[in-house]
Amino acid sequence: MDTMGLIYKVISGIIAITFLGAYAISVVGINFGEPTYLALPLIANAIFKDFILAFEVLSILLLASLIGAVYLARKNGGSE
Secondary structure, three states: OOHHHHHHHHHHHHHHHHHHHHHHHHHHHOOOOOOOOOOOOHHHHHHHOOOOOOHHHHEEEEHHHHHHHHHHHHHHHOOO
């Protein structure tokens, strides 16, 4: 094994352990209390009154990605 390969493996290991530690700290810090239940009308009002523009933009983006995926699937040998 060459020296650069060993250095890359050590650096990758250090980064992986760092991310694992940050993940573990964030999971341990979660405070599980009593569950809170949101009523469906509150969620509907938030989506269709407060965030209507974001909802519509997201729907157009998802539609465009679906059309693009179908186009790519047919272009790359899908049945016609």
